Amino acid sequence: MNNHQNISTLLDNLLRGYDNSVRPDFGGPPAVVEVDIMVRSMGPISEVDMTYSMDCYFRQSWVDRRLAFPGDTNDTLALSISMLARIWKPDTYFYNGKQSYLHTITTPNKFVRLYQDGRVLYSSRLTIKAGCPMNLEDFPMDIQRCPLKFGSLHLL
Incomplete structure (x- = not known):
């Protein structure tokens, strides 16, 4: 069996009985x-x-022990978008x-990497337009602070 088949079999076994609606x-x-977050550019x-x-680039990482697999401690698998x-x-x-x-040119700009211990790294390239209440009393010499606020949808 070649390496590609080994990886496919490994992933199929990991996902047997796996419920993606249940958190780790x-x-x-x-x-x-x-x-x-790695900012590529700002503006307008x-x-x-x-x-x-x-x-x-918006990167998230977490450990899902259900996805841990046997191997060397440095083993990683790059997963396809369909596995995501x-x-x-x-x-x-x-x-x-x-x-x-x-971003989706030429394909969706995201990737997933799975580490041997079950750590998942999920990265995507986004353009985000966010609100920033501005105080413009001293325009154009004013200073603005424009945070990007994010969290879990379940904590709203």
Whole structure:
């Protein structure tokens, strides 16, 4: 059996009986999701509708022990986008988001990597337009702070 077949068999076995609607460690402590954002570019900023835009890589990582697999501690698997639909993902929500989109040229700009211990790394390229209440009393010499607020949809 070649390596591709071995990986397909491994993934099929991992997902046998797996329920992607149930979070990791259900019934135990909350799932901890680590997030990082790499901003590719900022702008435009609109004083008229009080928004700003940013193009970024939005990365999330969590441990789902149901997806742990045997092997060396440094083993990782790059999963296909179709596999992404079959595993649990956090319900991340941008609280002050007005509009956003996932880049899809030439394919959806996202990837998933699975580590031997069950850690999942999910990365996507997004453009986010977010609201920013601005105080323009000293325009154009004012200073604005425009946070990006996000969290779990379940915590709303």
